[in-house]
C-alpha cells in the first residue's frame with residue numbers, strides 16, 4: 266500500500282562515519298513498515314527551489330515510540346540541507362512506500378549482502394528472518410571503513426558477518442561480492458537479499474543465479490515523486506508473462522527478484538521491451 | 548487515512564487570523580467555485596495536469612480525487628509505449644526536466660483499467676490523447692467518446708510527431724489545426740481542448756488556428772524544451788538529451804501565454820498550468836484569463852498539492868470577498884474602476 270503524508274519532527278541528526286543517522290517522529294509511518302520500504306522526504310524547507318523528494322530506505326521503524334530512522338549520505342544540495350536540519354524541524358515525509366522484501370515460506374539460510382548505506386534495511390530484515398527460524402549471514406562492504414554502516418548491529422542480528430572494504434581499512438580488502446560465493450556455495454543457502462549500488466546488485470544477482478538461489482534486490486533508481494505518478498524511476502523488468510516492461514521502481518519495487526531485472530539494459534531501451542516499437546524515431 | 552501536510556507556510560502572503568480558513572470558511576458567504584469549460588460545469592477550477600498524476604489512482608491515499616474539478620489523465624496513445632531510457636529526469640532551480648517519452652499502456656488498457664476506476668469514484672476525467680499522426684488522434688477520440696467519466700478531451704499536440712522528425716504539431720499552425728479538426732470530427736459533442744506549447748514564436752497564432760479548426764478551448768502551457776549538462780561527465784544528464792522544463796521556474800512564461808491568448812481570444816476558455824504550487828499561483832492564472840487550472844509538477848513535491856491548492860484558493864477568494872469564481876477570470880485585464 267501507499268503511505269501517508271505526515272509532518273515528521275526531527276528528533277536528532279547524528280553523524281555515523283561518513284553518513285548521518287536521522288531520527289524522526291512519525292507514528293503514522295512507524296506503525297506499518299516492512300523491511301525494504303522507503304520514505305520520500307521533501308527537502309529545502311519553506312520556499313524551497315528543490316521540488317523533488319529524496320527517497321531513503323527505512324533503517325528502523327518502532328511502532329511503540331512512533332519513531333523512524335533513515336541513513337543519509339550527503340551527495341547533493343538536497344541531502345546537504347537534510348543532514349543539517351535542526352532537531353524539532355518539521356519534515357514533510359511520505360511513507361512507507363514501495364514493495365518490501367518477502368520472507369521465505371519456509372525457514373532456511375539467508376544471505377544478506379549490503380553495499381555502503383545499503384545495509385540500512387537489512388537489520389530489520391535479519392531480525393524478521395531469524396524470528397521466522399532462518400539462519401542469517403550478512404556481508405557488508407564499502408569503499409572504506411567510514412562508509413560501513415551498522416557492523417556492530419549486524420553481529421547482533423546475524424549468525425555470521427563478513428566485512429569488506431575496497432581500501433582494506435576494515436575487514437577484508439576487496440569487493441563485497443568477493444565474499445558472497447563462499448556463502449552461496451556452502452550447503453543450504455536458500456535465499457539472498459541485497460541492497461546497494463546497481464553494479465553490486467547485478468553482480469550478486471548473477472552469482473545467486475549461478476547457485477540457483479532466489480535473490481531479491483532493493484534497487485536505487487532516482488525517483489522524483491516516490492508514489493508512482495512521474496514515471497522517472499523505471500527500469501526494464503521481465504514480467505510473469507515473460508515480456509519485459511519499463512517498470513516503476515517506486516511502486517512495483519524497490520524490491521525486485523534479481524532474475525527479473527535486465528541488468529545490462531538498465532539505462533537503455535531494449536527493442537523487445539513492451540512498447541519500444543512505438544517510440545519510432547524518438 | 549488522513550494525511551497531514553506541512554504546507555501551511557506555502558499559503559502565500561501573511562495570514563490574517565480568522566480569514567485564512569482553508570476548507571471550512573467561517574466567513575459568512577462561501578465563494579462559488581464552480582467553473583464552466585465550453586459548456587462543461589466543474590464543481591471547482593483545480594485539476595491535475597496530464598502526466599503528473601497518472602490516471603488518478605496513485606493520489607487516492609492523499610485525497611478523494613472526486614473532490615477535484617477533474618483528473619487530467621496522462622496522455623494516452625493507441626498502442627502501449629515504453630517511454631525513453633533513463634535517466635529521464637533532472638532537478639533544476641525551482642523546476643525539473645523530464646524526458647519520459649509518453650510511457651503508457653495504450654488505449655485498450657486505459658479503457659479497461661484506468662477510466663473505470665475514476666468513474667467508480669464519481670471523478671470527472673479530462674482524457675489527454677496523443678498520436679504520431681492525425682489519424683491516430685482521430686482514432687483515439689473515436690474510442691473515447693461516450694465512455695463513463697469522460698467530460699473533456701485534451702489534445703496533446705505538443706508531443707513528438709514522428710512523421711515530421713521531432714517537430715511537434717503545436718509548433719505549426721496548420722498541423723495543429725489538422726489534428727484539432729480530425730479530433731473534433733469524432734468528438735460527438737465532447738469539448739475538445741488543444742494543449743499548446745510555449746516554444747513558439749507567436750502562441751496567439753497557434754491558438755487562433757486551433758480555435759478556427761474547432762477547438763472548444765485551450766490548455767496551456769506544456770513544458771519548455773530544456774537541457775542540463777553534467778560537468779563531471781561532460782555529457783547531457785538526460786538519456787533523451789533534451790527534456791521538458793516544468794515547475795515554478797516556468798510560471799511567469801505560462802502566465803504570460805495565458806494573458807496573451809485571453810487578450811486575443813477572450814471568449815475561448817483556457818485551462819491554465821505551469822508551475823502552480825499554491826492557491827495564489829492558481830489565482831494568477833485565473834486573473835490572467837484561465838477558467839480552470841492544472842497542478843502538475845507540484846504533485847511530485849507534495850502529493851496533496853491539488854486539494855491543498857484548492858483550499859488555499861478558496862480561502863484567498865473568500866478573503867477578497869469574491870462571490871463567484873467567474874468574477875476573477877480575466878480580471879487582471881480590466882482597468883481598475885475609479
Ligand SMILES: Cc1cc2nc3c(=O)[nH]c(=O)nc-3n(C[C@H](O)[C@H](O)[C@H](O)COP(=O)(O)O)c2cc1C
Nearest residue numbers: 596597598622645703768769793794821822843844
Ligand atoms: C513528468 C511529466 C510528464 C508529463 N507528461 C505529459 C503528458 O503526458 N501529456 C501532456 O500533455 N503534458 C505532460 N506534461 C506537462 C504537464 O501536463 C504540464 O503542462 C507542465 O508540466 C507544466 O505544468 P507544471 O509546471 O505544473 O508541471 C508532463 C510534465 C511532467 C513534469
Ligand code: FES
Nearest residue numbers: 488491493496515
Ligand atoms: S518516482 Fe515517480 S513514478 Fe516512481
